[in-house]
Amino acid sequence: MPGSHWTRIAGKEIPSSLELFPVIYDYLEGGWNILDIGCGTGNVSISLAFLGCSVTGIDLNREGIELAKDSASRLNLSGKLKFRVEDADELPFRAGEFDLAIMQAFLTTIVEKKKRHLIIREACRALKPGAFLYIAEFAQNWHLKLYRERYLRDFPLTKEEGSFLARDPESGEVEFIAHHFSEKELVFLLVENGFEIDYFRVEEFSTRTGNRVNGFVILAKKV
DSSP states (O other): OGGGHHHHSOGGGSOOOOOOOTTHHHHOOTTOEEEEETOTTSHHHHHHHTTTOEEEEEESOHHHHHHHHHHHHHTTOTTTEEEEEOOTTSOOSOTTOEEEEEEESOGGGOOOHHHHHHHHHHHHHHEEEEEEEEEEEEBOOTTSHHHHHHHHHHHHHHOSTTEEEEEOTTTOOEEEEEEOBOHHHHHHHHHTTTEEEEEEEEEEEEOTTOOEEEEEEEEEEEO
């Protein structure tokens, strides 16, 4: 089933097409305690640990977490990094534990609207008052024929505008359902679950297959 794709995929095949956008460094302070939600194999977590931050990365993919732990050990960063297999909609952390949370092309993999709200609410709970959530997420690209056709073709199955069936580039088999957000949808997801928008910008993203698309980069502040 597509819904279980992210637990079954080999760790080395977890896509990681986005780098942190420079705006995050305008907010970031050394020594912060950071939560990386949907960390994959830990690339973003590792880059932040090199800046002097303490980082906890969580992901459902057990093999990806093991690869992240191995990388941290090889780089002598184990003291700054923790990696755990956890579900983002039920975080095992106390309220107000983190200075910053990161979701890097993560919400696109969450099919259920209700679960997206749970995830944002949990991230808010785990952050200190006034702390920030950094989100880099794919926008709906109706201006691009490729994605316009996918959104329309797959709507009878996904039942949600902007969602489509992501297929294996070689076999054409369905791997998972992906969701691209409208600006309104993503903003309301945040403001309805404890955040206000501090920074919002449209940027060009690269997909796992190399397509250039629009995306949103957001810094949302816990109210």
